[in-house]
Amino acid sequence: MQTSFEINSGEELTERQKDVLNAVLLLLVEEGDRLTMTAVARRASCSKETLYKWFGDRDGLLTATVQWQASKVRVASVDRSRLDMPSLTENLERYASDWLHVISSDTSIALNRVAVAHAGSDKRDLGAIVLENGRLAMGRRLKPVLLAGREAGLLAFDDAEEAFRTFFGLVARDVQIRLLLGDRLKPTDAEIDRDAAEATRQFLALYGAQTGAASADL
Structure with missing residues (x-):
């Protein structure tokens, strides 16, 4: 892990x-x-x-x-020779659950509010830091899992970045923006796990391979 x-x-x-x-x-x-x-x-x-x-x-x-803060979102090591749909699903659900726990924490909300404020002023340092070491870094960490799923014939997509952005949207939905705008949304652990499982189900419905063949290479 x-x-x-x-x-x-x-x-x-x-x-x-x-x-x-x-x-x-x-x-x-x-x-x-x-x-x-x-x-x-x-x-x-x-x-x-x-x-x-x-x-x-x-x-x-x-x-x-x-x-x-970003390291709290876990990405399991993938054994490409043994990857199957149950293990891929578990990996994605864990990632989504960790992600939702992190972005709904008071610390992440405060960090992102400061980063957004910097992005709109001359103080761009924290905005760039959060973008590079948060969202972009997390994409770099999950894309190898998505590519492994494609190689195993479990997923079908042409562009790993596009697939990741879709997963990002399904997981985050409007939760992060609502929290940044002051919504006192406090999801329970059970609600987060449920939402993570649903986002993963929706993602697999969109990108799950219908045949054993994987898509074209990037």
Whole structure:
């Protein structure tokens, strides 16, 4: 299961570093884009020197925070020789469920609100960071699973990006935009699992192969 996260040095995050990134997320909820390295150091009970050593500058810290948040969406390793419809379905449902849990959390809502605000101003750093290390990175992680499904004759599509965008839309629907606009939507674990299963069912209805042959290569 691909659940680990590595900082720029290639070393896996320590529990102490995870504590720091969780502190960043909490501060974003409380203070928005007023977050500073001093405030993070104070909240995480560490020195600014340590923050700079681990993450570089503020953008490096924000990048690591977005990547840490995105890493909570699990993508199982795929054994292409043994992939079948039940295992593919389970993989997609887990991914969708994790995704819905992440985007409906207070921390992700706060992070995305700040990112959207930056995208509409001269402060474009966080918007670009969230796009590259959130949505785009998650697509890069799931597309190999979709391609493996196509190679196994389980899925039929011509473009992996288009297939992923369809899955993204079926999973997210209007949930994220409603939350960003202040809807106090609080789905339960059972509701999230149900929605994840339904999104996967709809996706397979659209892209499930009707024959054993896969589509043309990208």
